[in-house]
Amino acid sequence: xxxxxxxxxxxxxxxxxxxxxxxxxxxxxxxxxxxxxxxxxxxxxxxxxx
Amino acid sequence: xxxxxxxxxxxxxxxxxxxxxxxxxxxxxxxxxxxxxxxxxxxxxxxxxxxxxxxxxxxxxxxxxxxxxxxxxxxxxxxxxxxxxxxxxxxxxxxxxxxxxxxxxxxxxxxxxxxxxxxxxxxxxxxxxxxxxxxxxxxxxxxxxxxxxxxxxxxxxxxxxxxxxxxxxxxxxxxxxxxxxxxxxxxxxxxxxxxxxxxxxxxxxxxxxxxxxxxxxxxxxxxxxxxxxxxxxxxxxxxxxxx
Numbered sequence: 577x578x579x580x581x582x583x584x585x586x587x588x589x590x591x592x593x594x595x596x597x598x599x600x601x602x603x604x605x606x607x608x609x610x611x612x613x614x615x616x617x618x619x620x621x622x623x624x625x626x
Numbered sequence: 627x628x629x630x631x632x633x634x635x636x637x638x639x640x641x642x643x644x645x646x647x648x649x650x651x652x653x654x655x656x657x658x659x660x661x662x663x664x665x666x667x668x669x670x671x672x673x674x675x676x677x678x679x680x681x682x683x684x685x686x687x688x689x690x691x692x693x694x695x696x697x698x699x700x701x702x703x704x705x706x707x708x709x710x711x712x713x714x715x716x717x718x719x720x721x722x723x724x725x726x727x728x729x730x731x732x733x734x735x736x737x738x739x740x741x742x743x744x745x746x747x748x749x750x751x752x753x754x755x756x757x758x759x760x761x762x763x764x765x766x767x768x769x770x771x772x773x774x775x776x777x778x779x780x781x782x783x784x785x786x787x788x789x790x791x792x793x794x795x796x797x798x799x800x801x802x803x804x805x806x807x808x809x810x811x812x813x814x815x816x817x818x819x820x821x822x823x824x825x826x827x828x829x830x831x832x833x834x835x836x837x838x839x840x841x842x843x844x845x846x847x848x849x850x851x852x853x854x855x856x857x858x859x860x861x862x863x864x865x866x867x868x869x
Contacts, residue, residue: 585677591734595735606848613852623862
């Protein structure tokens with residue numbers, strides 16, 4: 577299944593690994609921050625309602 | 627159909643994002659997976675560059691996004707400066723970390739690709755240098771938002787920084803044409819059939835670019851909504867403290 581990358585295998589694979597890791601970290605941090613912000617807003621609105 | 631300025635209303639923006647976000651996220655995942663899997667597994671080697679041509683499916687889309695995210699920030703910053711819509715300023719703030727990652731991917735994959743092709747990880751070539759400066763502008767932009775307590779002042783100053791940085795975003799795109807020197811090649815995608823890359827490479831490349839664009843749209847909706855909610859929480863806490 578793996579394509580034959582020849583002598584450039586390290587360059588191609590490291591490009592994909594670095595890029596995918598950076599994209600996953602960006603998405604994970606964005607989702608985490610979104611969840612935290614939503615929970616904090618809900619708590620603040622609940623306190624406001626009494 | 628309503629005016630585009632309706633979306634400057636935070637409540638309307640959040641409602642719209644709740645509808646749009648799931649669909650754009652699905653599109654982003656689908657196009658990214660198809661584009662990258664097609665590019666990595668099912669494209670041939672280039673007769674000159676060998677298998678390193680597969681890096682194009684990450685390098686070109688991320689470089690395009692690095693420049694275009696800054697232009698999106700420029701437009702939203704100008705809207706903030708002219709019309710004072712808070713959602714607009716927050717959208718620019720939300721987009722910056724996405725731009726940093728896109729620039730970092732473009733720089734990293736460029737260096738990794740450059741080593742076997744040019745014999746060096748880095749050269750002070752006009753396009754590479756202007757990209758590095760763009761990366762530093764992104765970092766400076768984020769640092770400026772974090773350094774200023776008053777959100778309106780922060781939005782004003784970061785908008786000015788964004789206008790100044792736009793010079794380097796333009797240079798990143800056109801540096802090769804301006805100076806016509808350095809190691810970096812000209813544009814990969816061109817309307818000129820003679821200059822454009824072969825269809826066997828370009829189709830998965832267009833799909834990867836679409837994937838990066840959809841990912842950006844999804845993330846900018848999510849992150850802008852987060853910024854709006856954080857600001858609302860801050861306002862409620864301030865009101866609580868006042869009694």
